[in-house]
Amino acid sequence: MKNFESTFNRWLDGSLGEAQQREFEAGLDEETLRAAKAWPGMRALLKESAGQITLPHPDFLNEQIRRRIEEKQTTPASPVVFPLRRLLWAGAFCVASAVVFTAIFLPLKNPGNTSTIVFIAETASPGASASAFQTPGDRGAVIWLEGMPYIPDEERVQ
Amino acid sequence: MDHESELLGRARGGDTKAFDEIVTCHRSRIYALIFQILRNQEDALDLTQDTFIRAWRSLRKFDGRHPLGTWLHRIATNAAIDLIRRRQARPQCELNDGAMSVDPASRTTPSAPAVPGESIDRQDLRAILDRALASLSPEHRAVVVLREVEELSYEEIAERTKTSMGTVMSRLFYARKHLQTLLKDAHEEF
Numbered sequence: 001m002k003n004f005e006s007t008f009n010r011w012l013d014g015s016l017g018e019a020q021q022r023e024f025e026a027g028l029d030e031e032t033l034r035a036a037k038a039w040p041g042m043r044a045l046l047k048e049s050a051g052q053i054t055l056p057h058p059d060f061l062n063e064q065i066r067r068r069i070e071e072k073q074t075t076p077a078s079p080v081v082f083p084l085r086r087l088l089w090a091g092a093f094c095v096a097s098a099v100v101f102t103a104i105f106l107p108l109k110n111p112g113n114t115s116t117i118v119f120i121a122e123t124a125s126p127g128a129s130a131s132a133f134q135t136p137g138d139r140g141a142v143i144w145l146e147g148m149p150y151i152p153d154e155e156r157v158q
Numbered sequence: 159m160d161h162e163s164e165l166l167g168r169a170r171g172g173d174t175k176a177f178d179e180i181v182t183c184h185r186s187r188i189y190a191l192i193f194q195i196l197r198n199q200e201d202a203l204d205l206t207q208d209t210f211i212r213a214w215r216s217l218r219k220f221d222g223r224h225p226l227g228t229w230l231h232r233i234a235t236n237a238a239i240d241l242i243r244r245r246q247a248r249p250q251c252e253l254n255d256g257a258m259s260v261d262p263a264s265r266t267t268p269s270a271p272a273v274p275g276e277s278i279d280r281q282d283l284r285a286i287l288d289r290a291l292a293s294l295s296p297e298h299r300a301v302v303v304l305r306e307v308e309e310l311s312y313e314e315i316a317e318r319t320k321t322s323m324g325t326v327m328s329r330l331f332y333a334r335k336h337l338q339t340l341l342k343d344a345h346e347e348f
Contacts, residue, residue: 002324005331009312012334035338042287042341043306049284050307053190055206056199061189062181065210069174072211 012039170217181210188234194303195238197292209234235318242296290340298333
């Protein structure tokens, strides 16, 4: 198809060789041949039509251009605005850096035997809270209850 | 040194009056070119202004190997193509070459003479052709205008429209076929 398109264009431009033209035209229908005969006239009319286009208010155009040039000359250079795309890249870079930093340095802050707080829960009673700790290597977690006057019997671990 | 070179020299030195004369010499042709591609007066006026502003900013880069008109023409075509591309990002109309089918009975089909055999005068023919051109997508219209009116080579069109030769050939083919189909009732008149 691409080859046909290309040949068709060259044929309409009249740039095919005589033999090639005959061969190409043999495969075309009457309507296409008729349209091709009209094409030079259409081309001439297209050019004529282009020549008829008139610029409205031409002097106003000059005035506008002059004004814009003068504005450019008198206005100091505008500060460089950080383009949005660069800001997005900078943001992504910051997030990536934070992730890398966390992955590298956070484990060092929790070396070997230091216990980690799993959770801290505040209760409705003032001053009462429950915390859970875990030490790497241990098989269980410690639940620390603070500020509770007593543990109800039914909640006590047997 | 001819008058245009002299104006150019002065304009490069910052003489806005000389540049104003350059604008006056070329404004109509630049406007006509952009209007033919975009078919919108407002856009064409804006881009004509932009073309000359871009030219003013780049005057020092103009090497004089080609005539000034050709250089301005190139800037104008680029501006029009850029605008089409920006609008292409917001899809509004069909852009696939293959999707450009033609319904002979569609409302865009220019009417044949009221009485068969009656000839259409030149002005009517121009109006018919204008309507047919307007019905093309901007990309297809740009290629037709650059080829048929501006007489650029396929290679030059590819360079101006920043597309491949294959795309130029394809667009030109579909645009020409589209115009031929729309104007088939008027073929005898051309």
